Structures are given as structure tokens and as C-alpha cells.
Amino acid sequence: MMNRRIILTASLFGLTAVVLGAFGAHGLKSQVSPEALVIWSKGVEYQFYHTFALLFLSQLSLNQPKLIKLAYGFFTFGIVLFSGSLYLLATREITQISFVRFIGPVTPIGGLLFILGWLSLFLAASKNK
Secondary structure (H helix, E strand, C coil), rough: HHHHHHHHHHHHHHHHHHHHHHHHHHHHHCCCHHHHHHHHHHHHHHHHHHHHHHHHHHCCCCCCCHHHHHHHHHHHHHHHHHHHHHHHCHHHHHHHHHHHCCCCCCCHHHHHHHHHHHHHHHHHHHCCC
């Protein structure tokens, strides 16, 4: 059941990464600064990296389900916090959302979750007999 959940999550993140990448390349190009577009692209890039990590995770048959669940959670919330905060930061010129200036510190928290996800995956693989 966990593998199905991971694959469904990865599929949703993969789908949205393609849509958001296309939107950034075509819809935002004339709306935001080149610097903001770089931030947007970085969000899409890391969303893709960790979508692939989730897909890989779903195919593991390790005897460490707790560590796999941890990696799943870290990667999932890492995408939401890291990429999500970059999307908001990149579009602050056009969205005029007032709380966006407070989102900057959220990005490193998402990055830390990515690191913890990779560490959990490493530990799961190293403990597998």
C-alpha cells in the first residue's frame, strides 16, 4: 500500500512539475524579471529531482519500512516547502501576496528535509541485509 501512495504522490509531483515548468517558460516569461524566472526554474528542477527520488523509493523492497516512510515524508514535504516557497518568491512581483517576504526562510527548511530524505534512504539501504 505504501508503494502505491509513493507512486501516486510522485505522479502528481511529476505532472505539476511539467505544468509549472511550461508555465514558467511560456506564461511567466513576460510577467517577471529574469532573476525571478531563475528562481522559478530552480523550484521546478528540484521538484523533478525529488519526484524521481520518490519513484525510485517506491521500487525499493528493503526491510526498513520505517526509514522508507521517513524518506517519503521528507521528500514530499521538502518538495512542498522548497519548491513551493520558490514558486511564491518568484511570482511575488505579480501576485502581490504580502506574506511572501516571510517565506524566504522556508526554502532552507525544505532543503533540510531533502537532506534528511536522502539520509533516510541511505540508512535504509545500508541496513538492508
